[in-house]
Amino acid sequence: MNEPLFCRILKYALYAGFVFGVLCALTLPFMMDTYESTILRNTTFSPAYKAFVVPFLMVVSVPCLWIVMEMIFMMRSIPAGPFVMRNVAALYRIGIIFFLLSAAFIVKSLLFLTFLTLFCTVIFIGCGLFSFTLAALIRQSIVLREENDLTI
Secondary structure (H helix, E strand, C coil): CCCCHHHHHHHHHHHHHHHHHHHHHHCHHHHHHHHHHHHHCCCCCCHHHHHHHHHHHHHHHHHHHHHHHHHHHHHHCCCCCCCCHHHHHHHHHHHHHHHHHHHHHHHHHHHCCCHHHHHHHHHHHHHHHHHHHHHHHHHHHHHHHHHHHHHC
16 A cells, blocks of 8 residues: 555654754754854853753653654554554653653753743643543554454
């Protein structure tokens, strides 16, 4: 069965996002210095802030890349049928990762409070709840499909 054009575009966008995320994670210490010298110009980060934020962002980039990989694996299942238990498990894993990310950002906000940190925390909690809801919906659709297949 041919894969729909939108799915192919989305899959390639996820691949590009994964590569871009890896490059950003690897070059993060250099990007912070460049950001500080070119964009902020008159403002500098304190050494304590830099010493915490650069490793923090490098650590939280790993679960973010994991989420992108889970989405790539889910996109691969669309031509054969997306309502499979592997996608339900992937959505549960993604939800757990989002809640772990929100916990990490709560810890960061206790140390260095910024509006963007609080915003990311709320977004991650919302994404985790959405992921769990979507996993439950897909699980229920699988159960209904199996019951329907048994009655025919």
